[in-house]
Amino acid sequence: xxxxxxxxxxxxxxxxxxxxxxxxxxxxxxxxxxxxxxxxxxxxxxxxxxxxxxxxxxxxxxxxxxxxxxxxxxxxxxxxxxxxxxxxxxxxxxxxxxxxxxxxxxxxxxxxxxxxxxxxxxxxxxxxxxxxxxxxxxxxxxxxxxxxxxxxxxxxxxxxxxxxxxxxxxxxxxxxxxxxxxxxxxxxxxxxxxxxxxxxxxxxxxxxxxxxxxxxxxxxxxxxxxxxxxxxxxxxxxxxxxxxxxxxxxxxxxxxxxxxxxxxxxxxxxxxxxxxxxxxxxxxxxxxxxxxxxxxxxxxxxxxxxxxxxxxxxxxxxxxxxxxxxxxxxxxxxxxxxxxxxxxxxxxxxxxxxxxxxxxxxxxxxxxxxxxxxxxxxxxxxxxxxxxxxxxxxxxxxxxxxxxxxxxxxxxxxxxxxxxxxxxxxxxxxxxxxxxxxxxxxxxxxxxxxxxxxxxxxxxxxxxxxxxxxxxxxxxxxxxxxxxxxxxxxxxxxxxxxxxxxxxxxxxxxxxxxxxxxxxxxxxxxxxxxxxxxxxxxxxxx
Numbered sequence: 001x002x003x004x005x006x007x008x009x010x011x012x013x014x015x016x017x018x019x020x021x022x023x024x025x026x027x028x029x030x031x032x033x034x035x036x037x038x039x040x041x042x043x044x045x046x047x048x049x050x051x052x053x054x055x056x057x058x059x060x061x062x063x064x065x066x067x068x069x070x071x072x073x074x075x076x077x078x079x080x081x082x083x084x085x086x087x088x089x090x091x092x093x094x095x096x097x098x099x100x101x102x103x104x105x106x107x108x109x110x111x112x113x114x115x116x117x118x119x120x121x122x123x124x125x126x127x128x129x130x131x132x133x134x135x136x137x138x139x140x141x142x143x144x145x146x147x148x149x150x151x152x153x154x155x156x157x158x159x160x161x162x163x164x165x166x167x168x169x170x171x172x173x174x175x176x177x178x179x180x181x182x183x184x185x186x187x188x189x190x191x192x193x194x195x196x197x198x199x200x201x202x203x204x205x206x207x208x209x210x211x212x213x214x215x216x217x218x219x220x221x222x223x224x225x226x227x228x229x230x231x232x233x234x235x236x237x238x239x240x241x242x243x244x245x246x247x248x249x250x251x252x253x254x255x256x257x258x259x260x261x262x263x264x265x266x267x268x269x270x271x272x273x274x275x276x277x278x279x280x281x282x283x284x285x286x287x288x289x290x291x292x293x294x295x296x297x298x299x300x301x302x303x304x305x306x307x308x309x310x311x312x313x314x315x316x317x318x319x320x321x322x323x324x325x326x327x328x329x330x331x332x333x334x335x336x337x338x339x340x341x342x343x344x345x346x347x348x349x350x351x352x353x354x355x356x357x358x359x360x361x362x363x364x365x366x367x368x369x370x371x372x373x374x375x376x377x378x379x380x381x382x383x384x385x386x387x388x389x390x391x392x393x394x395x396x397x398x399x400x401x402x403x404x405x406x407x408x409x410x411x412x413x414x415x416x417x418x419x420x421x422x423x424x425x426x427x428x429x430x431x432x433x434x435x436x437x438x439x440x441x442x443x444x445x446x447x448x449x450x451x452x453x454x455x456x457x458x459x460x461x462x463x464x465x466x467x468x469x470x471x472x473x474x475x476x477x478x479x480x481x482x483x484x485x486x487x488x489x490x491x492x493x494x495x496x497x498x499x500x501x502x503x504x505x506x507x508x509x510x511x512x513x514x515x516x517x518x519x520x521x522x523x524x525x526x527x528x529x530x531x532x533x534x535x536x537x538x539x540x541x542x
Contacts (some may be wrong), residue, residue, distance in 0.1 A: 020053065020054075020377045020378050021054045024044075024046075024054055025054075025056060027373065027391065028044060028058055028370075029058065030388045030392070031370070031388070032058045032059075032060055034388070034392035035392065036060050038224060038360050038366070039357050039358070039359040039360075039366065040059070040220075040222045040229060040357075040358045040359045041058070041059050041061070041063070041069070041071075041357060041358040042355070043056070043065055043066070043069055043071060043219075043252070043356050043357075044056055044353075044354065044355050044370070045067060045254065045260075045353075045354045046353055046354075047257045047260045047261050047351070048349075049350045050261060050264075050270075052257045053378065055067035055253050065219060067254045068204060068253075068254055069217050069253075070206070070216050070217050070218045070250045070252055071251065071252070071339055072221060072247075072249075072250055072334075072336055072339040073247075073249050073250070073256075073334050074334030074339055074340075074341055075170065075247045075333065075334040076251075076341050077244070077247045077248055077249040078173055078247070079284075079318035079319055079332060080249060080318075081126075081188075081245030081246070082126050082319075083196065083284060084188075084192055084196060085122065085179065086276065087195060087275075087276045088184050088195075090280050092183060092184070093183055095183075096122075097121065097123040097283060100120065100121055101121065101122060101125065102117060102118065102120075105150065105179065105182070110153055111130075111132070111154060112132075112158065116130055116131075116132075116162055117154075119162070120162075122176075122179070124162075124163065125172050125179075126176060126317040126318060127288045128166055128167060128168050128169055128315055129162070129164075129166065129288070130167070131159060131160035131161050131162050131163075131164075131165045132158045132171075133158075133167060133169075133499050134170065134501075135156055135171055135430065136171065136499075137431070137449075137495075137497075138431050139170075139239075139240050140239070140240070140449055140450040140451050140473075141432045141449070142450045142451050143432055144242055144432075146174060146181065146244070147178060149171070149175060149243070150175065150178065152429070152432075153171075153175065153430070155428070155429040156430050159501045159502055166290060166292055166315060167501075170243065173246035174244070174246055177243055177244045177245035180245065188245055189210050189248075192249070195275075199275055200255075200258045200262055200269065201258055202255040202259065204216075204255050205250065205255045207244065207248045207249060208234075208241040208248045209238060209241050209244055209248050211250055216250070218250070219339075219358050220232075220338075221337065221339045222338050223337060223338055223475050225475040225478075226406045229359065230475040232337045232338035232476070235472060236451060236472050236476070237338070239450070240336070241336075247334065253354060256343065258270075259343075260352030260353075261352065263285075263345050263352065264347065264350055264351075264352055266278065267280065267281035284317045284319065285316050285317075285319060286316055287313070287315060288314075288315070289314065289315040290313065291313055291315055297310045297311060297364075298311075299363070299399075301368060301372075305399060306384065308372065309323070309324075309325065310323075310324050310325075310329075310368060311324075316330070319331070319332055320332055324346070324371075324372060324375060325381075327375070327379075328346060328348050329344055329346050331345075333367065338358055338359075339358055340356070340357050340359070340360065340366075341354075341355065341356040342354075342355050342356075342368065344375075346375065349379050351379065353370075353371050353375065362404075365394050365395060365401075369385055369394050406478075407479050409457060409466050411466075413443065413458040413460065414443055416462045416463060417463070417486065421486050422436050422445055422484055423437060423445070424509060425509040426492070426493045426507060426508050426509065427507055427509060428504050428506045431506065432449075432450070434449045434493065439456075444457060447467060452471075452472070452476075453469065453473065454469055454470070454477070455467070455468050455470055459481070463483065463484040463485065463486060465481070465484075466479045466481065466482075467479065467481070481495075481496055482494075482495055490507055491507075491508040492505050493506040
């Protein structure tokens, strides 16, 4: 197979689809071998000019992966969310994408400031231009729902300019999900099934929120934890996918050929009928926000270091827009615990590519390079990734890259104060409740937030701890820092890793003893306190 692959590349005999697919199949088999430390399962599909040119699956474990194997596609769900909402708004309401969401939700105080509460539109949500940080860890809260999300948003401060910045937000696509359910009068899952999956014939596609993993051909997701694979519990994925429009869809390489063809046909079904109007399709695919140069493509896929530039410059509604080597491109990635996906489609080349894998793919070194290679061979161009060795070594020889190394944590340090000083309940109005409990080891604490549990180890810095995830979320989170302030008047816990731009602060709840102590600390209140104690004692005497 390798010999055939090299022959096709060197001699350029990739003119017909058979040669293209033969070369691609050989490449993917070699890739699975050289990337076995990162990838467990892989599924790929390619469409061009209304034809399915390639569908195949690969596996590095004992399970079978095919084009019909179900994977989480994570944030590729956002394009489904935008398509559905734009369709429902156009067909069932008098609203538009520029309707203020306060009008739809009948709520004048949605966000933390009056500017966003007053002026934010549907288009703003779909294009990530509110300037509000991601705050993704709210999704760990088991009490989070699509309907109560709106009551949390008002406590999240914006950090960037409204309509003048790009902050990617899965949380606000959760609000999109809620708005869609209000307009559609049904669950988001049912609406997607009715208005998208069924018309397109996506028969195997479903949702992490509703699917029974025992009854679908599901690829097990794996977390790469410093070179060791650990299965991601489906129960965790179900909690984390609650907001749905941000990333709850499960699909297959076969089904995604239909989704790609729908886009290449400008919003039409295979029989020529429109699923969405021409106007709606244009709205979805017109960039309205600018993507900054800190995207992965700018660092690793740009001339002059690499031969061909992959440029992502804009964000439309659920799609990033840009160019690959001068070819117009729409693209979106999806990354969640255990799964990595990428879909791209090229209107002028009439070509669509879908890749999904289980495991890890830092900086899209597998997905993006494969997309570029696949585009080249199916458009009769010479791939700049011109050998399996280059595919396996990327970003070398153009860039040096050092993978993250495991943090060396000392777990034997003593606490700087009594364990009881930290124990208690903590609350943040956006994130909800955190419980800090004792641990059988005198130098450890246990912290519980929603579906996640951490064992806390003291750091050298006073009142700071490393958190090592255990239980359902074991191996999913890597030594978060938890920072307490116990000495202030209102003790609190800060977790920088929950949101680096604006770390959430959880205030410690005062128990009865603390309340009594507070009363006792003032002169006049001390007298009242003694009177109350005397009255209680007299009552008990009788």
